[in-house]
Amino acid sequence: MKKKLLLIALLLSCCISDFAQRPNMDSLQKAYNKNRQDTTLAKIYFYKSMYVFLTTNVDSGLIYSRKALDLSRKIHYEWGEVNALTGIANYQNLNGDLPGSLKTTFEVLPKALRLGLMRTVAACYNTRGLTYSTMHESQKALDNYYAALHILEKQHYNDLEVTLLNNIARAYLDFDRTDSAYYFTKKAYDFALEKKSLRNFGYLIRNFGIVEFKKGHNEAAIGYYRKAINDSTSKNDHYLFSECYRRIAEAYQKMHQADSCIYYAKTAVDHAKLDRNPDQVQRATTLLTNEYKAVNDYKNAFYYQEITQQAKDSLFSQQKTLQFQNLVFNEKQRQQEAQAKEIAYQNKIRFYTLLGVLVVFVLIAAILLFANSQRKKANSTLKQQNDQIEAQRKDLEKTIADLKNTQRQLIQSEKMASLGELTAGIAHEIQNPLNFVNNFSEVNTELIEEMELELDKGGISEVRSLTSDIKANQQKISQHGKRADFIVKGMLQHSRASTGEKQLTNINVLADEFFKLSFHGLRAKDKSFNAEMVTHFDPDLPKVNVVQQDIGRVLLNLINNAFYAVNQKAKTAGADYKPTVELSTSHTADQIEIKVKDNGNGIPESIKGKIMQPFFTTKPTGEGTGLGLSLSYDIVVKGHGGKINIESKEGEGSEFIIDLPIA
Amino acid sequence: MKILVVDDEADVQPLFLQRFRREIREHEFEFDFALSGEDALNYLHDKHSEVVLILSDINMPGMSGLELLSRIRHEYDEPPPMVMMITAYGDEENHRQAMERGANDFLTKPLDFSLLKEKLKTLSI
Numbered sequence: 200m201k202k203k204l205l206l207i208a209l210l211l212s213c214c215i216s217d218f219a220q221r222p223n224m225d226s227l228q229k230a231y232n233k234n235r236q237d238t239t240l241a242k243i244y245f246y247k248s249m250y251v252f253l254t255t256n257v258d259s260g261l262i263y264s265r266k267a268l269d270l271s272r273k274i275h276y277e278w279g280e281v282n283a284l285t286g287i288a289n290y291q292n293l294n295g296d297l298p299g300s301l302k303t304t305f306e307v308l309p310k311a312l313r314l315g316l317m318r319t320v321a322a323c324y325n326t327r328g329l330t331y332s333t334m335h336e337s338q339k340a341l342d343n344y345y346a347a348l349h350i351l352e353k354q355h356y357n358d359l360e361v362t363l364l365n366n367i368a369r370a371y372l373d374f375d376r377t378d379s380a381y382y383f384t385k386k387a388y389d390f391a392l393e394k395k396s397l398r399n400f401g402y403l404i405r406n407f408g409i410v411e412f413k414k415g416h417n418e419a420a421i422g423y424y425r426k427a428i429n430d431s432t433s434k435n436d437h438y439l440f441s442e443c444y445r446r447i448a449e450a451y452q453k454m455h456q457a458d459s460c461i462y463y464a465k466t467a468v469d470h471a472k473l474d475r476n477p478d479q480v481q482r483a484t485t486l487l488t489n490e491y492k493a494v495n496d497y498k499n500a501f502y503y504q505e506i507t508q509q510a511k512d513s514l515f516s517q518q519k520t521l522q523f524q525n526l527v528f529n530e531k532q533r534q535q536e537a538q539a540k541e542i543a544y545q546n547k548i549r550f551y552t553l554l555g556v557l558v559v560f561v562l563i564a565a566i567l568l569f570a571n572s573q574r575k576k577a578n579s580t581l582k583q584q585n586d587q588i589e590a591q592r593k594d595l596e597k598t599i600a601d602l603k604n605t606q607r608q609l610i611q612s613e614k615m616a617s618l619g620e621l622t623a624g625i626a627h628e629i630q631n632p633l634n635f636v637n638n639f640s641e642v643n644t645e646l647i648e649e650m651e652l653e654l655d656k657g658g659i660s661e662v663r664s665l666t667s668d669i670k671a672n673q674q675k676i677s678q679h680g681k682r683a684d685f686i687v688k689g690m691l692q693h694s695r696a697s698t699g700e701k702q703l704t705n706i707n708v709l710a711d712e713f714f715k716l717s718f719h720g721l722r723a724k725d726k727s728f729n730a731e732m733v734t735h736f737d738p739d740l741p742k743v744n745v746v747q748q749d750i751g752r753v754l755l756n757l758i759n760n761a762f763y764a765v766n767q768k769a770k771t772a773g774a775d776y777k778p779t780v781e782l783s784t785s786h787t788a789d790q791i792e793i794k795v796k797d798n799g800n801g802i803p804e805s806i807k808g809k810i811m812q813p814f815f816t817t818k819p820t821g822e823g824t825g826l827g828l829s830l831s832y833d834i835v836v837k838g839h840g841g842k843i844n845i846e847s848k849e850g851e852g853s854e855f856i857i858d859l860p861i862a
Numbered sequence: 863m864k865i866l867v868v869d870d871e872a873d874v875q876p877l878f879l880q881r882f883r884r885e886i887r888e889h890e891f892e893f894d895f896a897l898s899g900e901d902a903l904n905y906l907h908d909k910h911s912e913v914v915l916i917l918s919d920i921n922m923p924g925m926s927g928l929e930l931l932s933r934i935r936h937e938y939d940e941p942p943p944m945v946m947m948i949t950a951y952g953d954e955e956n957h958r959q960a961m962e963r964g965a966n967d968f969l970t971k972p973l974d975f976s977l978l979k980e981k982l983k984t985l986s987i
Binding site: 730 | 873876880881924926950959972973975
């Protein structure tokens with residue numbers, strides 16, 4: 200039984216034999232003798248297995264493949280291991296151990312792929328295709344052949360192609376797809392011719408014959424079969440011969456040439472017997488039995504029917520075994536597939552679980568990274584903002600310091616500005632007393648000269664009169680000198696920073712002086728300027744304790760404003776308008792009141808609330824600092840505990856009323 | 863010759879009287895005084911025919927000397943009194959305006975009384 204299977208396997212071997220590169224065994228052996236390397240030895244085992252025993256001794260072939268495997272595993276020689284396994288799969292297939300072969304190919308394929316041994320991968324697919332073919336699973340066989348072919352074409356392993364193309368063609372013949380079978384047979388044939396690889400020639404030509412036969416071209420088919428027999432390189436290929444002669448007989452049967460049919464069928468039986476192939480025997484004898492029956496030769500018909508029966512018996516058990524093996528194998532395969540599915544499912548679950556976990560991790564990492572970068576960004580933004588705030592704070596501090604400085608300068612410049620306005624008035628006011636001083640001095644000199652003359656003459660009464668004049672003049676000189684002195688002192692006081700020292704002051708004198716100063720100052724600046732100056736001084740006005748230069752500044756300011764207001768109105772009003780500024784003082788029991796009144800344009804309602812604000816001015820740029828009233832307010836209200844009230848009617852004029860507490 | 867002196871400074875009066883005391887004693891000049899432009903106009907209203915010469919300060923509160931000059935030139939043209947303007951600010955603008963308005967002369971403070979005397983004497987001849 201096993202022997203018969205072996206035979207079938209041997210027949211198939213020709214389809215495999217090319218699937219390893221043909222090495223030079225002698226040179227390998229020499230190399231090993233020299234270097235004694237285990238890898239070389241493993242190679243020798245493998246090549247011996249594949250080339251020495253493939254067609255001669257399946258058992259020895261298997262043994263050598265196993266030796267190659269054991270040695271390779273021992274020395275961790277992966278190339279050797281993978282190739283040895285491929286060899287084992289091949290022999291398992293030949294031995295009819297189809298499940299073992301399949302299992303081996305499943306085991307070796309991933310390793311071969313991993314190592315990039317594409318020739319071995321192709322060999323595995325081919326072996327698997329052969330296994331499926333034996334199991335009559337032609338589609339699976341074809342799938343595997345194509346997988347192998349794809350690799351071969353890609354890697355240009357041209358030497359393997361003939362074998363594989365033949366295998367494919369045979370699979371198509373099983374399907375009755377003659378066109379495809381013809382195509383692949385022709386391709387293999389041409390390739391074999393080109394490469395002068397003639398070992399499979401007989402089988403290829405047989406394929407052509409079968410194709411013609413299936414098309415109903417019996418004579419053409421017969422021609423091919425004969426050619427296959429003649430062109431076969433091996434003269435002992437009884438399988439091929441038996442098949443071809445039987446197929447010739449079948450063709451003659453179709454052509455109703457009974458003699459020829461019987462003749463060739465008998466030859467087929469002879470070769471089938473030589474091949475010990477019961478399948479071939481029963482196919483040929485069945486043909487003979489039918490033919491003898493047709494010609495009523497029952498003796499021969501009976502004789503061949505007997506042989507058919509014997510062959511069938513043996514074939515039956517053989518087929519039974521095959522079927523049984525198929526069943527076992529299918530079950531195993533089913534189990535393996537189920538297992539593989541289970542593993543694949545578990546792997547899938549594991550994969551997706553891992554993927555899920557990974558995605559979650561990546562997400563978490565991304566979120567963390569994002570949060571981190573956001574935080575970094577936020578931190579850097581915060582730092583930037585802090586820096587900005589710090590810089591702004593410094594700027595502000597500097598600005599405040601600058602502002603304070605500017606304020607000081609402004610107050611000073613306000614003083615200087617009002618002083619400037621005063622200067623011309625001061626010049627005039629000093630010039631006048633000085634003129635008097637000078638003039639009265641000169642007059643006195645003259646009077647004294649006259650007096651001397653009169654003394655010489657003895658005119659005593661004249662002398663007395665002159666003396667009293669001189670005396671009066673002397674008083675004038677003194678008076679005007681003091682007046683100049685007061686003005687200069689006032690000016691100096693005004694320009695100096697306030698000492699804050701309060702002293703009892705006659706407001707009437709102060710007010711009158713600044714009234715004049717202001718008037719002359721404005722006159723000096725604007726020759727066309729004029730205004731009526733009216734004073735109503737309270738002759739009983741008590742002295743008040745004030746900072747003179749401060750209150751003087753307030754008065755000067757208010758008076759200047761009043762003159763400015765009437766002057767502005769004078770520019771637009773008609774000739775009837777009499778610009779007038781009134782300055783009056785009065786007192787009650789606990790306070791004195793100073794009023795500065797003008798008949799100018801008045802203060803518009805819209806700006807009444809603003810005029811005490813610093814820097815508010817209605818004067819053109821450069822003419823006023825806008826600090827006058829604000830400083831006045833500070834001086835009166837904050838400095839002296841007084842009040843400033845404003846009464847104003849648009850178009851009629853304004854009145855500023857200052858109340859200062861007595862003592 | 864009657865001279866009206868217009869000045870807001872009251873002390874101008876004793877000064878003039880003393881400076882010109884010899885001329886006054888010998889009745890060469892006679893002085894009257896006004897402390898403002900308005901005063902001067904009031905005075906002239908009554909005695910314009912007596913006054914030959916008006917000496918007026920320019921810078922005064924109320925009516926200025928220039929205004930006074932204009933009024934005099936406007937109201938008293940027959941016979942036109944002589945008007946001399948006096949100012950502490952001897953600047954071109956005041957001078958030009960005074961001359962435009964018909965001033966006969968322009969003097970600056972401090973007054974040079976010798977010069978004034980000479981001018982008055984040439985006038986009186």
